[in-house]
Amino acid sequence: MRVLTIFCPECGEKALIKKSNRKHKELSDLYCACRDPECGHTFVLNLTFSHTLMPSAKNKDTLLLDVIKNLSPEQREKALTLLQGM
Ligand SMILES: [Zn+2]
Structure with missing residues (x-):
């Protein structure tokens, strides 16, 4: 099974999903944190059902x-x- 890989939009390093918030059965907010301690960027991605x-x-x-x-x-x-x- 493949695991979703998230990249930091600021520095391009891999990021971790810290928390997910299911807003709707087809929409979740993913709270992410950059793995690079020198960056430290935290951000939210939207995960939506397509088809x-x-x-x-x-x-x-x-x-x-x-x-x-x-x-x-x-x-x-x-x-x-x-x-x-x-
Ligand atoms: Zn980063």
Whole structure:
């Protein structure tokens, strides 16, 4: 697994994440400190969610349930017949 490497925007040395503050499920503030003691710069980075490449498997049941809820009684019968034939 790769670990996020943070660089100090002032001197370019590696920096450490001291604390993270989750402001929203898709947005965190990362409190960082430069590793170079001669620099000592501390700063905040924003970490934001960008986009999905592969949807979460945890949402598949929700999707299925939404589909089932929107079926008419006739469509449900038909789906059931189709499933039983598998
Ligand atoms: Zn620095």
